Amino acid sequence: MMRWRAAGVAALGAGTLGLLFGNPLFLVVATVPTVYAVYGFLSGVPSPGLAVERSVEPEAPEPGEAVTVRLTVENVGDSPLPDIRVADDPPPVPVDGSTEAASALRSGESLIVEYELSLPRGTHEFGDPTLTVRGVAGRxxxxxxxxxxxxTEITCWTLLDEVPLRDRTIHFVGRTPTDTGGSGVEFFSTREYQRGDPVNRINWRRFARTGELTTVDMRVERAITVVFVIDDRAGAQRSWPGYGPDTLDLTTYAVSRALPSLLESNHRVGVAACSGLASDDLASYTEPGRDAATRSAADETIDYAQADGGSVSAERAIRALRERLPANAQVVCCTPLTDGFAEDLVEELEAGSHGVTILSPDLTTAGGDPSLGAATEALQRRARADRLQRRGVPVVDWSLSEPLALTLSRVFETWGETR
Structure with missing residues (x-):
């Protein structure tokens, strides 16, 4: 601004001297600052009218998923903007692409800044974008x-707090079937009518056809007691490449999804976090139950498992678990099978009357072609799973390409089996 005023003063001074002394040289000299002053006036910064909008795609990404951010700046004023510069303020996460752009905008035109973010779990806030408008002369x-x-913010759904719409319902109906007849929902057998049998279970069609009274028995279904054991030892966990979920996220997510369905089906459900069992931490174990208090306590145990697990003696934790388990409780051990913990657990519980099922999230094939170390670890994990299966222990692998509901249904099918 000062340089344009100085040019104007110089032009006025030179023109005045030319008129006073009648010297055309002064008039020629005045031409240069006059042009300079007029240029500065015409190239002044216009008053901008701008509309700014930011969009993200997808709006509810999963951790590690690439998110495209588009910042659109539109000139909604009447004057053209010869030079506008835009800088967005993304969250402090890895950014692919430029968050800045510059252009000239006529009225009604837009400038777009587009880049990608790689987000970890949680909610991430954007800052306000910075806009700079300059004149033709770079003023x-x-x-x-x-x-x-x-x-203004974007949330990567966390595995415990956000349930994807595509996988909201777990289809698990009924209780564990038995090999005895009685009242139930599934046909078991027919037998000769006995005095006192319910009228609605008499096979009236057969009576009409043969004159014989028979009673239909349905397969008896009984509620079970199940305890989910979360292997939350810090050294046992494996992560999805980038910012994706780790195996602890996946196992706690699976347990949190299974709980309401089992409780609604009148099963007794408990939860144990391996890291706190040996130290008798009360929050690390929820006694099996079926009421609202059990659900609340189980959620606290899941939260406990979500915290960073410290160094823990697997042997002591397994012994402590065995002492707490109710008789005949089914055990679902949620573990990534990165070491021999599950095999030790099965060996300890085989002496009791506890059936064990292994639910294991498989991240060994995540991220494309594995390194030599990852391939070796995958083979070792597969060998552990094979040894468990040879002992008659069901091992349910959960690949992230498979819906959780389907994986859990395969876990439910193993309960009540004789091993």
Whole structure:
């Protein structure tokens, strides 16, 4: 601004001297600052009228999924903007692409800044974008931090707090079937009518055809007691490449999804976090139950498992678990099978009357072609699973390409089996 005023003063002074002394040289000299002053006036910074909007795609990403951010700046004023510069303020996460752009905008035109983010779990806030408008001569103009319409934050659904819409319902109906007849929902056998049998279970069609009274027995279904054991030892966990979920996220997510379905089906459900069993931490174990208090306590145990597990003696934890388990409780051990913990657990519980099922999230094939170390670990994990299966222990692998509901249904099918 000062340089344009100085040019104007110089032009006025030279023109005045030329008129006073009648010397055309002064008039020629005045031409240069006059042109300079007029140029500065015409190239002044226009008053901008701007609309700023930010969009993200997808709006509810999973951890590690690439998120495309698009910041659109539109000139909604009447004047053209010869030079506008935009800088977005993304969350402090890895960014692919430029968060800045510059252009000239006529009225009604837009400038788009597009880049990608790689987000960890949680909610991430954007800052306000900075806009700078300059004149034709590069004159520094208005620099503003602009409010933005649209997305101001983005949330990667956490495995315990956000349930994907595509996998909201677990289809698990009924209780564990037995090999005895009685009242139930599934046909078991027919037998000769006995005095006192319910009328609605008499086979009236057969009576009409043969004159014989027979009674239909249905397969008896009984509620079970199940305890989920979460292997939350810090050294046992494996992570999805980038910012994706680790095996502890997946196992706690699976348990949190199974709990309401089992409780609604009148089963007794408990939860144990391996890291706190040996130290008798009360929050690390929820006694099996079927009421609202059990659900609340189980959620606390899941939260406990979500915290970083410290160094823990697997042997002591397994012994402590065995002492707490109710008789005939089914055990679902949620573990990534990165070491011999599950085999030790099965060996300890085989002496009791506890059936054990292994639910194991498989991240050994995540991220494309594995390294030599990852391939070796995958083979070792497969060998552990094979040894368990040879002992008659069901091992349910959970690949992230398979819906959790389907994986859990395969776990449910193993309960009540004789091993």
């Amino acid at each position: 520094a103009g208005e620099k503003t931090v602009h409010d933005v319409d649209g997305a």
